[in-house]
Amino acid sequence: MPRILISPVSGWNERSNYVWVSSRYSGAMSPETATARLREEHQLILQVVGVLERMVAAADSSGEVDFVTFDRLISFLRLYVDLFHHGQEEGLLFPELGNQGLPQDGGPVAVMLYEHGQGRALIRAMVDSFDDARRGDPAAQAGLLGAARGYVELLRSHIGKEDQILFGMADQLITGTDLTHLCGAYDTVADGVFEGSTRRDLLLIAGHLLEQYPPSPPGFRGEYPKGEGGS
Numbered sequence: 001m002p003r004i005l006i007s008p009v010s011g012w013n014e015r016s017n018y019v020w021v022s023s024r025y026s027g028a029m030s031p032e033t034a035t036a037r038l039r040e041e042h043q044l045i046l047q048v049v050g051v052l053e054r055m056v057a058a059a060d061s062s063g064e065v066d067f068v069t070f071d072r073l074i075s076f077l078r079l080y081v082d083l084f085h086h087g088q089e090e091g092l093l094f095p096e097l098g099n100q101g102l103p104q105d106g107g108p109v110a111v112m113l114y115e116h117g118q119g120r121a122l123i124r125a126m127v128d129s130f131d132d133a134r135r136g137d138p139a140a141q142a143g144l145l146g147a148a149r150g151y152v153e154l155l156r157s158h159i160g161k162e163d164q165i166l167f168g169m170a171d172q173l174i175t176g177t178d179l180t181h182l183c184g185a186y187d188t189v190a191d192g193v194f195e196g197s198t199r200r201d202l203l204l205i206a207g208h209l210l211e212q213y214p215p216s217p218p219g220f221r222g223e224y225p226k227g228e229g230g231s
């Protein structure tokens with residue numbers, strides 16, 4: 001059973017079986033930037049995207065899909081990635097960027113919104129093909145795995161663009177009381193319930209997923225901060 005540990009960074013420690021949760025959520029780290037916790041959420045999302053990739057690879061090599069784990073993973077994508085994380089970006093960060101003068105209907109924000117829509121369509125494709133695939137329909141199974149592959153590719157590219165382009169702009173533009181209000185709004189969302197699941201429930205799902213499909217040695221894709229990866 002994975003445990004949750006408050007830490008300066010988010011992530012998963014395979015050896016000690018912890019999902020790390022940023023101390024930013026506990027109010028221990030202050031002040032923060034407009035995107036610090038979104039960037040940390042990205043690291044956890046990338047790790048779960050890695051689980052999805054490994055599940056697809058396992059299905060490709062064995063011909064069998066692990067439907068129980070797949071179902072859990074789709075729930076995590078729907079609730080944590082889309083409803084919670086993209087919800088904060090679309091409902092809080094992007095509108096605040098609009099207040100700071102960044103257009104919503106063009107440029108990087110519009111690209112990010114478009115890609116969120118693509119992600120939703122791929123999650124919908126997974127959901128729509130899931131039951132038929134579980135009943136043994138080969139076309140539905142191919143559709144499920146194809147949508148999963150597309151999602152892995154999309155999310156890695158999308159998160160790279162946010163981290164490297166848009167979030168840097170946001171950190172420059174949103175400061176002072178605007179930043180304080182934004183971070184308070186993040187806190188409110190993080191305390192919410194997502195179709196019956198709290199953020200903590202969803203982090204535990206991520207922990208279970210990573211437990212079942214752990215990253216291959218030598219470890220993660222450089223996501224651990226120096227000095228903390230193996231402890």
Ligand SMILES: [Fe+2]
Nearest residue numbers: 038085089162
């Ligand atoms: Fe994001």
